[in-house]
């Protein structure tokens with residue numbers, strides 16, 4: 001049996017990315033990810049994935065005394081330059097030249113005497129330079145990128161030859177995905193982007209005396225013609241930089257630092273695809289997201305269980321043991337619907353010997369003709385770098401039974417991974433070792449953080465600097481430098497839960513000393529979070545009651561939208577308990593909100609309607625006295641929404657639109673309105689993106705409330721169901737609720753209403769810090785390093801405090817601006833305030 005179909009139960013942080021990479025790298029396998037949550041599947045099937053991871057006009061021209069005739073195009077150093085900087089023609093010409101060269105060496109490329117490596121080298125040294133001549137100045141559009149890729153794929157196809165189809169036995173051309181997995185070097189577009197960046201840096205450093213620089217920074221004087229401006233070369237540069245996480249607009253300054261710029265040029269070449277790109281490439285081809293769990297299980301040869309395994313909140317082992325109810329549920333579902341032989345793979349992190357429980361469930365419900373093999377294949381990816389971790393995994397661990405059937409199942413899973421991971425990096429063990437290794441890996445990683453955090457307290461008490469200690473220790477190759485970054489404490493959905501689980505297992509095995517040893521890793525983390533929160537309160541003269549405090553960053557680490565077990569929750573809760581008013585800003589949680597509203601087509605119209613509504617509401621609720629300046633001011637939009645509890649104007653429109661849509665859908669064919677809805681225009685569609693239709697709006701509104709089936713007209717026939725969707729659309733909150741939910745969860749507070757009234761979520765770091773007494777930085781987002789702290793300082797209450805829980809800010813600069821700065825594991829000189837409070841944490 002070769003694996004043809006894979007099903008993965010659980011479309012979360014593990015299931016989604018893992019299967020996307022599998023689909024990318026295994027074009028011969030169909031991968032279906034199923035989940036019981038309709039909303040999650042709808043997001044995976046939309047453009048907004050549920051996980052965030054982590055580019056001259058008329059008239060003669062006069063220069064000085066010289067007059068130049070305007071021409072439409074001319075050749076300069078062999079490249080065609082046009083008057084409207086249209087590089088399409090030049091790119092076409094270059095591809096033609098490349099083709100001519102390709103045909104002259106075609107025989108070599110298909111020769112059986114030369115190795116594939118040598119042929120690839122011929123392509124890179126003979127053909128590619130001809131195509132890429134002058135590419136540094138190209139402005140690429142998607143169409144041109146496509147043409148260039150088609151050319152490169154043609155050459156690669158010649159080099160790598162045909163493939164015998166496993167099903168039909170016939171020879172066939174290699175698919176693009178197969179070509180990409182055979183070709184390890186960066187593709188032609190990466191090459192162009194990297195060269196373009198190198199040239200851009202060169203031009204930016206040229207200085208004002210040079211023409212090329214003048215063209216770059218100069219702005220044309222005349223009025224811009226109507227219509228969307230065409231993409232400029234500089235836009236390409238900015239887009240390329242943004243792809244690599246540099247979103248500052250002032251790239252010319254960046255280019256002056258040659259080393260930094262070179263790092264970007266190199267990074268461009270090595271940029272791997274993000275989650276969005278991988279999903280976009282595979283979805284609908286061999287990657288599917290669905291809620292039809294039964295069919296996917298029935299059809300699959302191999303089933304991954306990637307469901308969540310949270311800490312138990314009840315019964316035996318409450319607060320420590322892993323809750324296996326979702327794993328159980330998935331196993332029962334498999335037992336119920338499976339037909340034929342299945343390999344069931346535990347991807348979720350589970351306690352040791354969990355495979356046994358799964359097997360018991362499957363065997364107890366055994367049906368004739370069905371047999372199972374259970375494998376353990378834990379996942380080691382980290383959020384935010386999932387695709388990279390999956391593509392370049394240090395190791396893949398597969399545990400199975402030491403029986404011929406068990407070994408055969410291991411071989412089959414190895415075969416899947418061997419599509420992109422070398423065999424030497426695939427380790428096979430017995431099932432229990434594999435399960436324990438996952439818990440052990442997380443425990444070791446968390447232990448390092450707790451170890452360095454424990455020493456950060458010693459540093460603060462002695463004057464040592466934890467960064468220097470970490471560096472000195474980490475340079476010992478036996479220790480290594482990773483995971484030695486002192487912080488406000490580790491968070492995330494796994495470290496704490498997995499170590500608690502390990503502790504519980506040890507207790508059950510009557511190994512109390514081992515249990516106590518690992519428990520200490522968690523205790524140290526709790527101590528670190530409490531110590532940091534206490535430092536904030538103490539520094540603010542031991543009271544934060546009614547003080548405004550800004551929390552910068554709420555995710556448990558940068559580059560993720562996940563807030564599970566985030567240390568920010570601990571810090572925020574402690575401050576709220578002490579009566580503080582919190583203003584919270586997190587770039588990612590904000591971005592989610594922006595994307596949310598992008599789902600609605602006519603953003604401009606929505607904006608106009610909201611502006612109108614806000615004007616009326618402002619009149620109704622009047623002005624507000626500013627707490628800082630004491631002056632009367634207009635209410636901000638967020639304040640208006642907090643005061644106005646009914647659904648806003650857009651919700652109203654969406655709900656009414658759905659009501660009408662249901663009505664039309666039920667009209668029947670005799671009515672014109674119905675015919676307009678279902679009819680399709682006959683003529684050819686004009687070339688350009690089709691404008692959004694009313695029906696698209698309806699579909700989007702439905703998707704927002706979790707209905708992703710395309711057959712909405714059928715749904716509308718059921719009046720009750722339709723009404724339920726209409727109501728849902730009316731009550732959908734657009735505001736991000738994740739932070740509020742985290743802080744009002746019953747485990748966190750007994751007074752959710754009080755908490756809600758004490759927190760404000762901001763969409764901008766500057767409004768979040770306005771009039772605040774202190775800033776507490778909880779997540780190490782890059783954006784926080786680039787904020788305008790002079791501006792922030794001006795708008796804050798004095799003395800202005802910053803507590804850097806991630807050690808990422810330039811403390812000397814902040815102190816110069818006037819801030820009182822506190823961080824982890826280091827005493828900072830505080831020139832303005834010399835008063836001592838008798839605390840060892842105070843400098």
Ligand SMILES: NC(=O)C1=CN([C@@H]2O[C@H](COP(=O)(O)OP(=O)(O)OC[C@H]3O[C@@H](n4cnc5c(N)ncnc54)[C@H](O)[C@@H]3O)[C@@H](O)[C@H]2O)C=CC1
Nearest residue numbers: 010012013014035036037307308309326329330348349379
């Ligand atoms: N988040 C991470 O970075 C990593 C997580 N893990 C482990 O992987 C497992 C999954 O973690 P995440 O993906 O973060 O969880 P998640 O909570 O993001 O996703 C789990 C998904 O499973 C679905 N689900 C639960 N029971 C189901 C059922 N019976 N049928 C269909 N769908 C069902 C849920 O609706 C949810 O969408 C956990 O055991 C975790 O410890 C392992 C490595 C990394």
Ligand SMILES: O=C(O)[C@H]1O[C@H](OP(=O)(O)OP(=O)(O)OC[C@H]2O[C@@H](n3ccc(=O)[nH]c3=O)[C@H](O)[C@@H]2O)[C@H](O)[C@@H](O)[C@@H]1O
Nearest residue numbers: 379380381382383449483484485487490491492494556557
């Ligand atoms: O089993 C899991 O779920 C995963 O858990 C972690 O991945 P993740 O939790 O996504 O994130 P990490 O990068 O490990 O960070 C965890 C926490 O530790 C903190 N941290 C990390 C490193 C460090 O030096 N200091 C530090 O405080 C981070 O800020 C974050 O709050 C592991 O790194 C993954 O290998 C593992 O697969």
